[in-house]
Amino acid sequence: MAVLVQASGLTKKYGDFAAVAGIDFEIREGECFGFLGPNGAGKTTTVRMIHCVSPITAGTLTVGGLASGINNRALKKITGVIPQEINLDIDLTVEENLLIFARFFDIRRREAKARIAELLRFAELEAKAGSKISELSTGMKRRLLIARALINRPRLIVADEPTTGLDPQARHLIWQRLRQLKTQGATLILTTQYMEEAQQLCDRIVVMHQGRILKEGIPGRLVEDEIGREVVEVRTPAEDDARILASLAGLDCAHERVGDTLYFYCREGHGLRQRLLDLDLPNMLNRPATLEDVFLKLTGRSLHE
Amino acid sequence: MSLSYRIAYVFLRNLYSYKRFVVPTFLVSLIEPLFYLVTFGVGMGAYMGAFGGQPYLNFLVPGVLASAAMMAASFECLYGTFVKIVHEKVYDSLVATPVSADEAVAGDIAWGSFRGLISGTLMMVVALFMGVAPASIWRAALLLVFMVFVGVLFGALAMIITSIAPSFDFFSYYTELVVTPMLFFSGVFFPLDNFPGWMKGVAQALPLTHAVAISRALFTGQSVTGLWWRILFLAVLAAAAFTVSIRMMRKRLIK
Numbered sequence: 001m002a003v004l005v006q007a008s009g010l011t012k013k014y015g016d017f018a019a020v021a022g023i024d025f026e027i028r029e030g031e032c033f034g035f036l037g038p039n040g041a042g043k044t045t046t047v048r049m050i051h052c053v054s055p056i057t058a059g060t061l062t063v064g065g066l067a068s069g070i071n072n073r074a075l076k077k078i079t080g081v082i083p084q085e086i087n088l089d090i091d092l093t094v095e096e097n098l099l100i101f102a103r104f105f106d107i108r109r110r111e112a113k114a115r116i117a118e119l120l121r122f123a124e125l126e127a128k129a130g131s132k133i134s135e136l137s138t139g140m141k142r143r144l145l146i147a148r149a150l151i152n153r154p155r156l157i158v159a160d161e162p163t164t165g166l167d168p169q170a171r172h173l174i175w176q177r178l179r180q181l182k183t184q185g186a187t188l189i190l191t192t193q194y195m196e197e198a199q200q201l202c203d204r205i206v207v208m209h210q211g212r213i214l215k216e217g218i219p220g221r222l223v224e225d226e227i228g229r230e231v232v233e234v235r236t237p238a239e240d241d242a243r244i245l246a247s248l249a250g251l252d253c254a255h256e257r258v259g260d261t262l263y264f265y266c267r268e269g270h271g272l273r274q275r276l277l278d279l280d281l282p283n284m285l286n287r288p289a290t291l292e293d294v295f296l297k298l299t300g301r302s303l304h305e
Numbered sequence: 306m307s308l309s310y311r312i313a314y315v316f317l318r319n320l321y322s323y324k325r326f327v328v329p330t331f332l333v334s335l336i337e338p339l340f341y342l343v344t345f346g347v348g349m350g351a352y353m354g355a356f357g358g359q360p361y362l363n364f365l366v367p368g369v370l371a372s373a374a375m376m377a378a379s380f381e382c383l384y385g386t387f388v389k390i391v392h393e394k395v396y397d398s399l400v401a402t403p404v405s406a407d408e409a410v411a412g413d414i415a416w417g418s419f420r421g422l423i424s425g426t427l428m429m430v431v432a433l434f435m436g437v438a439p440a441s442i443w444r445a446a447l448l449l450v451f452m453v454f455v456g457v458l459f460g461a462l463a464m465i466i467t468s469i470a471p472s473f474d475f476f477s478y479y480t481e482l483v484v485t486p487m488l489f490f491s492g493v494f495f496p497l498d499n500f501p502g503w504m505k506g507v508a509q510a511l512p513l514t515h516a517v518a519i520s521r522a523l524f525t526g527q528s529v530t531g532l533w534w535r536i537l538f539l540a541v542l543a544a545a546a547f548t549v550s551i552r553m554m555r556k557r558l559i560k
Binding site (some may be wrong): 022051052053054055070071073076081082083085087088089090091092096100101103104105121148256 | 311322401402481528560
């Protein structure tokens with residue numbers, strides 16, 4: 001697949017503070033690429049540079065071969081942005097929001113009307129065409145943001161935490177729509193702090209922390225490489241650690257003590273489980289490893305081998 | 306500066322949003338001139354006798370026309386724009402489209418100017434009903450064009466204030482310390498002839514003084530001293546304010 005977005009040494013500084021501290025990445029045409037990270041990791045700053053609303057401080061950033069920049073209308077024309085903050089025009093109705101946005105993209109009225117009908121269907125908002133924004137639920141507002149981002153039939157879609165504050169139904173509906181867009185050939189860039197979201201949608205992700213990329217990879221493989229397949233959590237007081245660990249000698253599992261919990265990360269948890277059962281521990285949980293474990297390991301916890 | 310025909314799209318957005326407020330704003334725009342013209346013009350005018358051979362109301366109307374355009378454009382570019390930036394986040398979504406931040410600001414100044422034109426026109430209609438009319442039809446047309454210009458001038462000046470305003474409260478400095486005093490030192494309600502020399506000097510530095518003088522000349526057809534100098538002064542000031550306001554708003558909008 002051809003590379004659509006390419007960044008090298010990409011840096012964004014506010015005064016002395018580096019929100020993005022020299023990162024490199026490549027996003028391929030047609031894939032869903034995720035920026036994962038805690039609040040303040042630099043995800044939003046990065047995508048804002050990609051879709052040309054924030055000037056870059058240093059490094060290079062190209063989209064489709066063109067240097068991204070504030071006044072690059074050609075890039076803005078092929079990009080659709082689903083913002084983190086709900087910034088629908090509350091003075092206008094649902095339909096007017098889309099109509100005005102179509103004008104911003106030089107789309108003629110007749111063509112705009114046709115696209116709006118199609119997008120309202122896509123976002124399941126047909127019944128709300130004439131409604132005020134204040135009459136919509138949060139889920140509907142988020143869906144309208146998606147519809148608005150698609151009015152120009154974008155080649156590149158940037159979704160900045162698109163499901164923040166949604167209930168499970170609403171979130172799943174949004175995920176389905178985003179996956180649908182990908183199958184239609186658009187390139188999707190997603191920022192999220194929800195691990196499940198990244199796993200549901202992304203072909204490749206980078207984990208960001210304090211303006212840097214810590215890891216890059218395919219969600220499933222990243223989990224296996226970093227953590228293993230299984231996690232066993234044992235909730236015991238820290239005094240028991242020595243006793244428990246002594247009985248586990250010879251097993252190939254990493255472990256970590258965090259607060260009231262002793263974590264074990266294993267490729268294969270069967271042997272470990274057996275021995276722990278022999279210890280007759282009262283509070284034990286065995287679960288598959290997830291992206292969340294990778295995330296916590298990379299961004300906050302230290303792992304003792 | 307990154308300006309194009311897309312300014313019209315921003316204007317259009319404001320027009321759509323205005324649909325909901327047409328009735329209240331028309332009422333306000335009507336009541337304000339009535340208030341000025343009735344209280345000052347009719348009430349006070351009764352004690353003033355003739356003003357250079359004409360009723361006081363005839364002196365007052367052209368001044369109030371210019372100041373109404375100034376007021377409407379200023380408020381639109383202060384409060385209207387501030388709400389769009391901070392509360393409604395309209396600018397955030399705009400700058401992610403091919404419309405530039407510069408165009409968004411220029412579109413809002415154009416919109417402020419349009420609001421000034423509406424206020425001024427309503428004022429002219431009210432004055433007409435009170436028997437005060439411009440000297441001819443083409444003078445009325447020129448006055449409308451002039452009001453558009455006055456709107457751009459004061460809209461751009463207000464936009465500079467908006468570009469650095471942390472909150473609504475900040476606007477009071479401008480409205481209470483600049484706009485309102487200007488209203489009384491610019492020859493809207495009485496001629497400046499009897500001011501002491503230094504006050505005349507101050508008045509000459511105020512843009513509204515010249516806007517009122519030009520408006521009066523256009524309205525009555527009587528000559529005014531230094532007409533072309535005044536026009537030049539306002540044109541240069543408007544161009545400067547427009548450029549500065551766009552640059553400063555860019556700093557606020559693009560981070």
